[in-house]
Amino acid sequence: MSEPLLQVERLAKRFGGIVATDDVALEVAKGELHAIIGPNGAGKTTLIAQLSGQLRPDSGRIRFGGDDITALPMYRRSRLGLARSFQITSLFLDFSALDNVALAVQAHAGHSFHFWRDARAEPELRQPARAALERVGLSNRAELPASALSHGEHRLIELAMALAASPRMLLLDEPMAGLGPEESARMVDMLRALKGELTILLVEHDMEAVFALADRITVLVYGRVIASGPPAAIRANDDVRQAYLGEAEAVHG
Amino acid sequence: MMPALNLRTVVIVALLAALVLLPVYTGLTGNRFLVTLFTRILILALAAVSLNLILGYGGMMSFGHAAYLGIGGYAVGILAHEGIVSGFVQWPVALLASALFALVIGALSLRTRGVYFIMITLAFAQMAYYVASGLSRYGGDDGLTVYKRSQFFAPLDLANKTQFYYLCLALLLAAIYFVWRLTNSRFGLVVQGSRSNDLRMRAIGFPTNRYRLVCFVIAGTMCGLAGALLANHTEFVSPAMMYWTRSGDLIIMVVLGGMGSPFGPLIGAAALLVLEEALSGITEYWQIILGPLLLLVVLFAHGGIDGLLRLARRKVPA
Amino acid sequence: MTLFIEQCLNGLQFGLLLFLLAAGLTLVFGIMDLVNLAHGSLYMVGAYFAATFSAWTHSFVLGAVLALLATLIVGMAVEVIVMRRLYGRDHLDHVLGTFGLILFFDEAVRLIWGPEGLSLPLPSWLNTSLQILPDFQYSAYRFSIIVVSLAVAGFLYGLVMRTRVGMLIRAGASNREMVGALGVNIKLLYTLVFGLGAALAGLAGLMQAPILTVQIGMGESIIIIAFVVTVIGGIGSIRGAFVAAIMVGFIDTLGRSYLPDLLRLLLSKEAAATAAPALSSMLIYLLMAVVLVVKPEGLFSAGGR
Numbered sequence: 001m002s003e004p005l006l007q008v009e010r011l012a013k014r015f016g017g018i019v020a021t022d023d024v025a026l027e028v029a030k031g032e033l034h035a036i037i038g039p040n041g042a043g044k045t046t047l048i049a050q051l052s053g054q055l056r057p058d059s060g061r062i063r064f065g066g067d068d069i070t071a072l073p074m075y076r077r078s079r080l081g082l083a084r085s086f087q088i089t090s091l092f093l094d095f096s097a098l099d100n101v102a103l104a105v106q107a108h109a110g111h112s113f114h115f116w117r118d119a120r121a122e123p124e125l126r127q128p129a130r131a132a133l134e135r136v137g138l139s140n141r142a143e144l145p146a147s148a149l150s151h152g153e154h155r156l157i158e159l160a161m162a163l164a165a166s167p168r169m170l171l172l173d174e175p176m177a178g179l180g181p182e183e184s185a186r187m188v189d190m191l192r193a194l195k196g197e198l199t200i201l202l203v204e205h206d207m208e209a210v211f212a213l214a215d216r217i218t219v220l221v222y223g224r225v226i227a228s229g230p231p232a233a234i235r236a237n238d239d240v241r242q243a244y245l246g247e248a249e250a251v252h253g
Numbered sequence: 254m255m256p257a258l259n260l261r262t263v264v265i266v267a268l269l270a271a272l273v274l275l276p277v278y279t280g281l282t283g284n285r286f287l288v289t290l291f292t293r294i295l296i297l298a299l300a301a302v303s304l305n306l307i308l309g310y311g312g313m314m315s316f317g318h319a320a321y322l323g324i325g326g327y328a329v330g331i332l333a334h335e336g337i338v339s340g341f342v343q344w345p346v347a348l349l350a351s352a353l354f355a356l357v358i359g360a361l362s363l364r365t366r367g368v369y370f371i372m373i374t375l376a377f378a379q380m381a382y383y384v385a386s387g388l389s390r391y392g393g394d395d396g397l398t399v400y401k402r403s404q405f406f407a408p409l410d411l412a413n414k415t416q417f418y419y420l421c422l423a424l425l426l427a428a429i430y431f432v433w434r435l436t437n438s439r440f441g442l443v444v445q446g447s448r449s450n451d452l453r454m455r456a457i458g459f460p461t462n463r464y465r466l467v468c469f470v471i472a473g474t475m476c477g478l479a480g481a482l483l484a485n486h487t488e489f490v491s492p493a494m495m496y497w498t499r500s501g502d503l504i505i506m507v508v509l510g511g512m513g514s515p516f517g518p519l520i521g522a523a524a525l526l527v528l529e530e531a532l533s534g535i536t537e538y539w540q541i542i543l544g545p546l547l548l549l550v551v552l553f554a555h556g557g558i559d560g561l562l563r564l565a566r567r568k569v570p571a
Numbered sequence: 572m573t574l575f576i577e578q579c580l581n582g583l584q585f586g587l588l589l590f591l592l593a594a595g596l597t598l599v600f601g602i603m604d605l606v607n608l609a610h611g612s613l614y615m616v617g618a619y620f621a622a623t624f625s626a627w628t629h630s631f632v633l634g635a636v637l638a639l640l641a642t643l644i645v646g647m648a649v650e651v652i653v654m655r656r657l658y659g660r661d662h663l664d665h666v667l668g669t670f671g672l673i674l675f676f677d678e679a680v681r682l683i684w685g686p687e688g689l690s691l692p693l694p695s696w697l698n699t700s701l702q703i704l705p706d707f708q709y710s711a712y713r714f715s716i717i718v719v720s721l722a723v724a725g726f727l728y729g730l731v732m733r734t735r736v737g738m739l740i741r742a743g744a745s746n747r748e749m750v751g752a753l754g755v756n757i758k759l760l761y762t763l764v765f766g767l768g769a770a771l772a773g774l775a776g777l778m779q780a781p782i783l784t785v786q787i788g789m790g791e792s793i794i795i796i797a798f799v800v801t802v803i804g805g806i807g808s809i810r811g812a813f814v815a816a817i818m819v820g821f822i823d824t825l826g827r828s829y830l831p832d833l834l835r836l837l838l839s840k841e842a843a844a845t846a847a848p849a850l851s852s853m854l855i856y857l858l859m860a861v862v863l864v865v866k867p868e869g870l871f872s873a874g875g876r
Binding site for chain 1: 434435437438439440441442443445446449450452453454455456457458459460461464467
Binding site: 314316361364365367368369371372373375376377379380383384386387388389496497498501504505508538540541543544545546547548551552 | 606653656664666667670672675676679795798802806844848850852853857860
């Protein structure tokens with residue numbers, strides 16, 4: 001039985017009187033697509049922030065590929081192969097879509113203390129960037145400034161940036177946020193295609209997408225894990241139904 | 254990068270041509286004053302180019318940049334006072350001192366953001382000001398006269414106004430070219446990306462503070478060079494060069510010209526100093542116009558003069 | 572020993588003047604998120620008004636009161652005409668815009684009052700000494716500065732802690748949007764807060780006028796120190812401004828008095844003579860640097876920002 005790629009042990013985080021993360025334990029196996037769901041305010045984004053290094057947990061441990069990364073700064077985790085996308089689009093709006101993705105490639109292509117050569121003319125940066133954009137279907141929009149693209153296209157650039165770094169694992173924070181039905185379906189297909197090659201931890205509200213994609217699901221309520229297991233087990237779980245699914249639209253099928 | 258024929262390109266080419274031909278013009282008309290004025294413009298433009306690197310491209314709002322003018326200037330002044338007049342010693346010392354100062358200040362200041370960064374850079378500049386004021390051996394508050402300009406090999410004579418003018422012009426153009434290449438390099442993209450979205454840069458794997466610090470040191474060093482030139486030009490250095498309001502003047506040049514554009518600082522410096530000359534001929538209270546003008550630029554013409562010229566470009570089909 | 576007490580009182584007096592300035596600055600930053608470099612200009616304007624009105628009315632106190640009102644009006648006018656357009660913008664825009672205001676005010680003052688500067692003589696009833704201790708006398712005027720400033724500090728405390736307006740101010744400092752959502756007339760609140768800050772700055776300016784200076788550029792030198800105090804105390808916190816201002820007042824005054832002697836013990840006479848003035852001036856900046864390294868948000872930062 002191989003070791004899980006991501007191991008979270010007894011993670012906890014408080015903000016003043018509010019417990020955002022309450023003794024959370026989690027395991028993601030290599031190649032798995034693991035979804036985290038929970039009502040608003042459950043602490044999902046806080047959890048992702050701690051996993052990516054944006055926030056320091058008060059206690060607990062995070063292991064990635066066997067290494068303890070709990071105290072590692074953000075940029076180091078990225079270098080180790082843990083890539084993150086953001087819930088609220090966080091791009092370089094004055095740069096073109098291609099520039100955005102190329103930067104993600106550049107971060108993993110050695111150091112950037114090169115002061116003279118035109119970085120936009122470097123094939124080792126531009127080609128992987130173009131490839132990633134093609135993967136998400138944005139090749140024909142590559143040269144446009146990011147600010148000129150639609151919200152849906154921004155989410156795709158987000159994904160392309162995460163992919164461009166050839167990560168071992170993706171932390172996706174609500175990639176479907178704000179997408180219409182067509183764009184959502186497109187994103188789901190994209191993620192399904194990635195499933196084999198990458199390990200993915202997915203925070204999402206879109207229940208259809210979650211149940212269509214996830215190998216395992218963890219349910220978070222008020223910062224605590226109340227259930228964790230394969231989709232069928234989660235759907236049948238009474239606690240989950242009561243806390244979450246009962247309030248949201250029922251998922252059929 | 255083919256320059257298109259539009260208003261902005263025409264203005265910039267015309268400005269450059271005018272700068273190159275100026276000494277020829279003044280030689281014919283005998284108006285020596287113009288060379289002095291424009292040498293000053295070139296030197297301050299160099300300082301503004303260095304500030305534009307960290308402010309316009311890097312988003313680092315330093316209110317202490319004039320400190321490097323002082324450090325570079327005092328390096329030349331103090332060494333000259335002590336009998337060392339060789340430019341080959343003075344100028345490297347000026348650059349090195351500026352670089353070290355920038356390294357220390359940057360390392361301490363770049364841990365902060367926003368208004369705290371403004372305050373701490375300002376505080377460090379004031380410290381430099383007070384140290385210079387306290388140097389009674391080198392004039393203190395009254396300043397220090399530089400009796401002999403930096404000496405290099407013949408035939409280069411910095412006391413020759415025309416030669417000095419062309420030296421400043423060459424250094425300025427070299428600096429503009431260097432900054433242009435720098436901002437398009439890998440390093441430059443990281444610095445610009447950090448201004449645009451620092452969190453994202455760190456998320457994709459860049460230790461942004463490190464790059465910002467290097468950028469800060471480069472800018473400080475370049476401004477130290479401007480300081481050495483200024484000391485030669487005015488043949489005088491004083492703590493007033495470093496007072497925080499002088500940093501404000503540099504920021505005005507960068508913003509007026511257009512932040513984050515390669516020629517913006519030159520346009521801004523030229524516009525400001527020419528405006529100063531022109532208006533002070535009309536009224537000695539011309540600064541009363543400058544204040545509100547700056548405010549208007551901030552509120553309505555955010556891209557500065559360069560931005561306005563670019564707007565004109567969009568109306569002309571490429 | 573009496574010298575020490577005198578310097579302590581001087582330090583307290585300077586610190587309290589700084590508090591008046593820093594309080595206005597930190598209020599405006601905390602509530603309107605506005606960085607106002609031109610706060611020093613209001614300080615200058617207060618001093619100039621006081622000098623002029625005192626001369627016209629032949630009364631120090633009446634001149635002071637009129638100056639305070641005039642500065643309040645100027646402050647509110649600036650808020651309506653300029654500051655309103657800066658709210659919500661980048662701090663860089665604030666810094667640049669208010670720097671432009673500094674240039675404008677300096678020239679306007681030069682235009683109206685000339686480049687020379689003015690003087691504000693003390694009336695005879697204030698120009699005396701008080702017997703504080705058996706063998707120690709202190710300037711009555713400086714003492715009255717301390718009393719007035721403490722009274723104003725007490726008034727501010729009462730205003731912020733115990734009135735509805737104060738509650739809005741405290742709420743605004745920690746959550747701007749909420750206060751707006753509560754239906755409070757934000758525009759009016761902002762104008763009043765800015766006016767209050769202006770009045771405090773003007774008061775500081777007019778009180779120091781008889782003992783220090785009334786000249787163009789006086790705002791530029793004090794505003795930096797006021798910002799240092801604000802940063803040390805924590806932006807948005809009046810309590811922090813008070814503590815930091817007193818600290819800075821003491822350190823600066825006592826430092827300037829005793830540092831030269833201290834240095835002479837440690838260094839050669841010439842080195843001490845060179846280093847003393849520079850180091851004395853630098854003390855408060857060093858203090859700020861230390862605070863920023865240890866606690867970057869300042870000693871008492873306000874709200875959950």
